[in-house]
Amino acid sequence: MADVYTNPEKHVVLSNNVKMPILGLGTSHDGGYSHEAVVYALKNCGYRHIDTAKRYGCERYIAQAVKASGVPREEIFLATKCWPTDYGTTTTKEALLGSCERLAVDYLDMYLMHWPEVSSGVKDRKQLLQETWRALEVLLDEERVRVIGVSNFLERHLEMILEECSVVPHVNQCEFHPFNNPKVLRQFCADRNIQFEGYCPLGNGQILSDPQIQEIARVYSRSPAQVLIRWNLQSRVVCIPKSTKEHRVNENSQVYDFALTQEDMMTLDNMKQSLTCMDWSSIQTKIDNPLPDGYKLKIVKPPLEP
C-alpha cells in the first residue's frame, strides 16, 4: 500500500475517518489531458488521488490510465463531480452511475456537487440543492461513494445544505492560492469539520512568475510550483495541481523533503487578493448552454489504441 495512507503528513483524515491523500493530480478539459502524464503520475511519482469531473469529459481516459499504470484501484482515491444539470433525486444517482461506468469502477471515493448554481429554469434553487444533497447521502449509505462534498460553495450555500442535512459535507473544493485565499470561508469550514480542498493551486500557471513567489523559491532552491504546493500542504489544504507534462507532474510531487518557515508561510498567507482564475460570471451560461461534456477537451497525448 502506498505510504500516502500511512504517513500522516501525506493525507488528511476526514470527519468520517476516511483518509484522503493531501496531494492529488488535477485533470480537466481546460489546458488539455495527457494519458502519459496520468500514467506516469500513478506509476512513477506516487500520486494516489485523481480529481476529475463529468464536465471535463476525460473520465473514460482516466479509466484507461489507471489500468495502464497497474496501480490497484483500491489504492487510488478517485474523485469526480456532479454537474448542476444532473441535480435532483434520481438524476444525481444516474449521473454517479454514469461516472462509475466511464471510470470503470463500482464505487467512487469522492463525489462533489460541482457548483451551487442550477439551471435558470429551476424555481427553487435551495430545494434542488437540498434534494441533491439528500441523494448524495443515500449514495453514501449505499456505499456507492465513500466521501461526499461540494465545490465552489460559499458560506451562504453551505448554510442551505447544513439546514437540512444529516451528513455534513466532508469536503468543500474551491479556488485557493496565495492571491485567492478565502480565509473566512476556510474558517467556516474548519469550524464545521469540513475539509477545505483547493483548486488552481498554481493560479492556473499565472502566478509562477510572481517576483515574491520566485524569491521564496530561490531561497529554498525549489521551483515556484513546489513552494505553492508546499504552502497548501503546510496549511493542511488538499491540493490538486494539474500538468500535462511528465517532468512537471514529477516536480509537483517532490514536496515532502523541505518545509517553509513560519515567516514564509505568513508572507504567502497575506498576499494581495488579486486573482480569480475561475470566471464565476460565465457559470450560469455554461449550465444553461447545451454544449456537451468535455467540449473544450484537447487530448495532448492520447492512450494508444488497444
Ligand SMILES: NC(=O)c1ccc[n+]([C@@H]2O[C@H](COP(=O)([O-])OP(=O)(O)OC[C@H]3O[C@@H](n4cnc5c(N)ncnc54)[C@H](OP(=O)(O)O)[C@@H]3O)[C@@H](O)[C@H]2O)c1
Ligand atoms: N471544482 C472546480 O470548479 C474546479 C475548477 C478548476 C479546477 N479544478 C481542478 O483543479 C485542478 C487544478 O487546477 P488548474 O488546472 O485550473 O490549475 P493549476 O493546477 O493551478 O495550474 C495548471 C497549469 O499550470 C501549469 N503547470 C503545472 N505544473 C507546473 C510546473 N511545475 N511548472 C510550470 N507550470 C506548471 C500547467 O501547464 P502544463 O499542463 O503545460 O504543465 C497548467 O497550465 C484541475 O485540473 C481540476 O481537477 C476544479
